[in-house]
Amino acid sequence: MAPQREEEQEEKGFTVSDKRLFTKEGARRADSSPAETPAASAAPPRQAPPPREASARPEPPRRPRPEAGEVPRRDMPDVDFSTFVAMLANNVMMFLGQIPDPVSQQRRRDLQQAKHTIDMLLMLRDKTRGNLTAEETQLMQELLPQLQMAYVAASRPGG
Numbered sequence: 001m002a003p004q005r006e007e008e009q010e011e012k013g014f015t016v017s018d019k020r021l022f023t024k025e026g027a028r029r030a031d032s033s034p035a036e037t038p039a040a041s042a043a044p045p046r047q048a049p050p051p052r053e054a055s056a057r058p059e060p061p062r063r064p065r066p067e068a069g070e071v072p073r074r075d076m077p078d079v080d081f082s083t084f085v086a087m088l089a090n091n092v093m094m095f096l097g098q099i100p101d102p103v104s105q106q107r108r109r110d111l112q113q114a115k116h117t118i119d120m121l122l123m124l125r126d127k128t129r130g131n132l133t134a135e136e137t138q139l140m141q142e143l144l145p146q147l148q149m150a151y152v153a154a155s156r157p158g159g
Contacts, residue, residue, distance in 0.1 A: 081128075081136050085121065085143065092117045092147050096154045111155050118147050 022028055077083050093099045095114035097107045125140045132140070 081132065082139055085124070085136075085139060088117055088121055088124075089143055089147060092121075093150070096150055098150065098154075109154065111151070114151055114154070118144070118151060121147070 018029075020029070090099065092114050094101055094108075095110045095117065097109040100107050121140075121144060125144065128136075
């Protein structure tokens with residue numbers, strides 16, 4: 001039975017018909033009439049927008065409003081090495097309980113995650129050695145010891 005089905009499919013084939021109303025040049029196709037296409041008869045003809053006055057100021061682009069449950073869009077900082085390092089350092093401070101979580105506004109302590117993020121910064125320092133600007137090198141030299149000392153202080157009993 002399988003061979004017959006394949007033969008039937010080969011015999012039937014398919015037909016492609018172009019139902020567009022206009023040609024590439026923009027002229028109306030002769031073989032299409034408004035009566036053939038129900039969408040063409042249902043839609044009112046388009047009107048040209050009124051001409052703009054020369055003295056009218058252009059409207060600023062509108063930002064879409066956030067939908068329900070969506071966080072409003074904020075301007076983002078530049079994407080560069082220093083911003084990335086600062087973001088990781090903020091995460092360390094959050095995991096050490098030094099600053100509140102930006103979402104829940106609760107202080108939490110996750111020493112394992114803090115250590116992991118510090119280790120990522122150390123790896124980043126080692127992998128980028130010789131490729132950083134003077135300011136980026138100074139940032140890493142000043143920031144890493146501070147984060148390490150904050151981790152040691154937080155990991156001590158009663159800290």
